[in-house]
Amino acid sequence: MRGPQCPEPFADGEPPLELTGCVGRTAEAAGLAAALRSARLVTVTGAGGVGKSRLAARVVADWETAHGWVELAPAHDPEFVEYEVAEALGLTDHTTRTPRETVLEQLAARPTLLVLDGFEHLVAATAELVAQLLRKLPQLRVLAVGRRPLGLAGEQLFPLAPLGADEAVQLLRDRAREQGITVSDTPEVRELCARLDGIPLALELAAARLRALSPAQLLDRLDDRFRLLTGGGRDALPRHQTLRTAIGWSHELCTPPERLLWARLTVFAGTFDLEAVEYVCSGDGLPDTEILDVLSELLAQSVIAREETAAGSRYRMLDTVRAYGAGWLEATGDAVRLRRRHRDWYLGLATWCELEWFSPRQREVAARVAVELPSLRAALEFCLTEPAEAHLGQYLAGSLWFCWVGCGRLAEGRRWLERSVALESGYERSRLKALWVLGYVAVLQGDSGPARGTLRRCRELAERAADAPALAYAEHRTGCLALVTDDPPRAETLLRSALARYAEIGELNSNVLMGRVELAMARAFQGDLPDAVRLCEDVRRVCEEHGERWARSYALYVLAYAAWREGAPGRARELLTECLCNAHAFDDLLGSVLTLELLALVTATEGDPAEAAVLQGAAARLWPSVGLPLFGSAHYNAPHAQCESAARGALGDARYEECVRRGGRLDREAAVSRVLGREGNRPPAAVPAPRGTARWNAVRTGGGCEAGQGR
Known part of the structure; x- marks a missing residue:
């Protein structure tokens, strides 16, 4: 029998590519591929903006076995390296095991190429993880991409040089042509490319300026800046300084609003969208009505790039460009205020997503949270490390229950929840929400002892604080624990009590519907299939009214079991x-x-x-x-x-x-x-990992x- 049509899958993300091209590079690509076949750990090194990620992506695209791409640039906590790897590879695990244990187990039988891009700020944690992976997984190969080696035994380095003269000129002309500008191969153009040391990102920034300046004018301005920074000497200027000079020179050519927005955009981790930029970055010299125009100019100048994701059009900034802008933000003394505004936006986003999870936009919410994870983590980290912000961290960690539970991120959710409830915030309601979500996560991980203790504590505190919602959720999840530990009569008692509490306070959402499904399971386990069917048909009706699909799937499971028992396998x-x-x-x-x-x-x-x-x-x-x-x-x-x-x-x-x-x-x-x-x-397709x-x-x-x- 033909089943119901599935929803259209989300498109998977491609490996992140730097803005810079991979002009030529045929010999380098062949060399890197050969190195990967002869060594289990190859590290592509080179200055920022030299095109390391693009070259790696070119080689990986033709790799003959499974591969996974992990972008480590958005991560700031060394503990999150293994979370990023598990997330990027789509390795979902609901147990109490660490992400590293999950990666080791699930990669054990796969001939795999793992790409770790942008690890240099987390080199110690990355090196330690790679060493263990290579030791435990003999079939694994690792391609590391960064500005420095990992420093491990057996590591084969693949230094990437800047583009040659002809390649640099070709890249500059190609990028100019994309903007409708024709650039000839002239002595001035060649001199400009030489002054930029053939660094693709620097050439990209220069090409963006050809809308307003000729190659000769660009060359004059760049030459003046080199003299200023080096005291007139150009010979000893290192390539990393060349890139920083090119970025600084591009920064100087920006208008004041463009410089201001450049600096403020650095509070985002990973990608960001226009609405977030308008909220976080507007004000104090940058009206929200001008944000789009200024953002468009930064896009035209290659300071940011735009990409299409499952959650719509988004923007990203290269690490080198971000680091330069972050320095300016710190210099303005406005960094903490901007991070707080960033936190406020993501608090609002999490609140909206929690509400919209119970709606026809459930999958849209799942996709949105997936691409926003880097900034949500940054907001959580800010709340849990900034004085007097702990209650907001507890609220945020609790509000993301649907992300931890409904989208397969139990291990990460538990980490944030445990950190948040360990803090004394002075706001009991926020802490109670984090507590019942923590208990729920522990139940789903099969960690019955801690789950029972956490939910008991939540219930006691909720009774003391007269917090009716927290009391209902604590009782509900305790009933869930009884159900999965084979005590359906106790589960039924607790679940009926919790559902009565929900009705009393007017609570209706996916959690409440799951409570009804769990009650139906308890009834089915006790032999009352008709009552179980009645409960689940009611859940299905409510889900269809609200467009809910996650809880609905569990109701369908119970109805399918009943259909099988009634002799209707089709x-x-x-x-x-x-x-x-x-x-x-x-x-x-x-x-x-x-x-x-x-x-x-x-x-x-x-x-x-x-x-x-x-x-x-x-x-x-x-x-x-x-x-x-x-x-x-x-x-x-x-x-x-x-x-x-x-x-x-x-x-x-x-x-x-x-x-x-x-x-x-x-x-x-x-x-x-x-x-x-x-x-x-x-x-x-499962909801995609972040872009x-x-x-x-x-x-x-x-x-x-x-x-x-x-x-």
């Missing part, structure tokens, strides 16, 4: 196909693996035990990343046990185990593609088992 498959589509789109591991297990049982019932065993193998590969102790639960384990009994009985032990092993070679996306391909649907990171371009291992062939 109807169960239809519901589960939609359920899997939604769970995968939100990076919801728990929803995905539960659905795969029930689909396996439905498949066995339909008479295809080989394919059922393959799906069980695919689910078994996912379970270690989920964290919930579901196989210790007789209730949650029932579909798996029934399916295994039926499939093993039909196939025999040897063939059953063979099919399970084949399924175990499927990663999550391959398993989803297999299921949805069988139904004639286009497989969905500047790339998910796997993997060579996926399929392999069917007779009747169930992979696509």
